[in-house]
Amino acid sequence: DAGVTQSPTHLIKTRGQQVTLRCSPKSGHDTVSWYQQALGQGPQFIFQYYEEEERQRGNFPDRFSGHQFPNYSSELNVNALLLGDSALYLCASSSRVGGSPLHFGNGTRLTVT
């Protein structure tokens, strides 16, 4: 049973560029959440998707957007990248019926230069 898978594992971008990160949830899960983990910090909630709609959003600017597909997979898009967007981006999945706990992927390490 595959867990949460994320791609790519590492990514280097230049300031001002745009990036798309991808996530496949654990089998049986229908809800996907994205977190940003800066170096030495705890993960910060970006947003959550369920039934292809954004259900909750954390304190992140509109440059951060997402999408959920009918197969429950999800993308995180970040536009106009800033140096401060360099972080580990974690995807987590869960079942709406079962609720928590979240299952996390290994993350995508984004470096903005």
Place this chain on the structure above:
Amino acid sequence: GNSVTQMEGPVTLSEEAFLTINCTYTATGYPSLFWYVQYPGEGLQLLLKATKADDKGSNKGFEATYRKETTSFHLEKGSVQVSDSAVYFCALEDRGSTLGRLYFGRGTQLTVWP
């Protein structure tokens, strides 16, 4: 609002020593509490959880008790091993309007020496 305050690290212990990592929380609702562990280069793994007051979560020798009166959820282990070296995160989930959203502490780096 919701927040988690976690013991500052890093924590360095010898093998078989006793471990305590303190965690206190503030919540607007009636939260569930979690400890997650992150090994180098990996994502977060759920270590244990508790969903109501006085519940004790336990796993792999780690324990934490949900103390509503002190708003705490301290992590303990009686005898740590080198393989326990990792970063530990305390987190809460408010089961009200923000169900499914976790609020994390800053993490505590644990290093265990043989």
